[in-house]
Amino acid sequence: MARVEFRRIEKRFGDVVVIQDMDLVINDGEFVALLGPSGCGKSTSLFMLAGIYMPSAGELRFDDSVVNEVEARDRNVGIVFQSYALYPHMTVQNNIMFPLRFKGVPREQALPKVREAAELVHVGELLDRRPAQLSGGQQQRVALARALIKEPQLLLLDEPLSNLDATLRLTMRTEIKALQERLGVTTILVTHDQLEATTMADRVICMRAGRIEQVGSPDDLYSRPASLFVASFIGSPPINLLTGQAQNGAIRVKELSLPCSGGVSGEVTVGLRPEHMHFGDTGIPGRIAQLEPMGREILYVIDTPVGHVRILEGGSVAAHRIGEAVHLAFEPDATLVFEADTEALLPNARVLLPNGGAAAA
């Protein structure tokens, strides 16, 4: 097990800077998720930890030693690639046994370990098959067994669930989390799926274009996103964003005026999560444009003077019809206000309901 530290890490490919100024500490035994859109440098960060890429600048530490120049094979990390990267000409057994070959473990000692690792991820009956004869989910389990068999000090998972179907993804999510808790190995999960990150990890590191945008618990990222980017990346359906001008305790968005606290001024963006909004007697006036039943909830798209606003209501039967005139209300405590040009959160600012429901000037 290891504590991992990035100190001002930078990674360039030629002239292209892919990772900039990355500072991060991951504690021993922790399960963290690297979350961000495709191409933001998540895999690159992971590959630096694995020793596949070397950092261009900065210091990478495992516990107290700098590992910048340490070869991949001397780092004792286990990695599951997005494509699983199973050796196609080897049986499942030989795939899982492969890392032990280079640790000088004799075959008769390696075989029980292989069986144990295979049982752990439920592929015990598949040892004689080749990767081509396995389903995606089975390949993924084999890759996990291969990563775990050398008892790594660090387990790296690169989008391990992205090639699985929805049901299998749920199962594997639970299994991987349970496995990590049982083994206590420091684990870093790379994903572009916010739900995967927030459900599996103790801490989420949200990345954007090679930089860390925010580090925090899943709840931190959801309730107190540090920036507009995090707010719009986390949450489904996505947060409603209204950009307007703050002045004298009110934010003016087109012809709508929303009172606000926290002494804000200048151009701001208001974030209202669909699940924190409801229909009320007063509030933002609008007309229902569209409704999408989602099982336990219904997503309404409302046409308002400030554009389309999405709101999520409980219940499986729609209580409103398309075309109906409604008012949208929200809890001031759950509102978010961001400075428009820096995109940073204004932590003390709150938006209140427009009084009387009328668009007061």
Added chain:
Amino acid sequence: MGAISERFEAMPHRLASSKARQRVNMIVFLGPAILLTLAFFVLPVIVDVVISFTDMGRSLRINEFTFKQYEKVFVGDRRLASVITLTFVYAFLTLAIFNVTFGLILALLTTAIPKVSGGFFRGVWLLPRMSPSVLYILLWVWVIRPSDSGLLNQVLKQIFGVKEVVDLLTTAPLALIVVSNGFIGASMGMIIFTSAIRGIPEHLFHAARVDGAGSLSIVRHITLPALRWPISFITIYQTLSLLVSFEYILLLTKGGPFFDTTVLALYIYRRAFQSGQYAYGAALALFLIILGVVVAMLGWKFLDMKTLLQKPRIEVN
């Protein structure tokens, strides 16, 4: 109604005309290829078979139809056994040292170094294949010339201080034909192996490195297994081309000294066109074709050509 029944009646006629058109198309599109195949492949084989059952000699006159030539192939010609042995030794050495092994080493090395320099070295090794055979052999003749003006002798004399002039044509003729053919033959394997190595998903190499494999282990456990099919292909393909081609040998050693570098294909040429034993040459040529087919089939069976690397199921970048 009228229109429909009218169309219905027209159907068989239209069908017939479309069939005719198909036939015309087939002749137009396949005709030239079929003609070429007949003229340059089927016809020569037939002519060869016919001549092999005659006593055609330098006069080109046929006096009788006979099995005499085949008697000669299987019992009469004492030299033939040593010619066939030489052919297989030559083919085996050229394949084992150059066409497969050296081609593989070139591919492994030039894919391990940066792309531009790798491409440059592959280009260098392709040069002999791109130059005319006569030019290529002229260079060899100059390199090995048994006098002070030959490159090899100059190097030996100036750098290693060797006094006597070395004549590879008489002292090591077999090595000479193996090396001169191998330098050209290696490039084919090099190209095929290079593209096969490029086709291996990069993550396999990454995974192997993280799993603890060093460079040599990666070659052994990841690269070579992925090259099984290309290696089999190159082995069979090059065996066949080594069996039937003789132009470099003819140009460099003329099959000599005496018959020391006369492989079967060259032996046929010498019998038929130098001694004028056309019928015997024809019988030998048929024998060579059968030999080639047998070798190809054995290779197919033992090298397990059908086994292919699993295609990756998903592309990930």
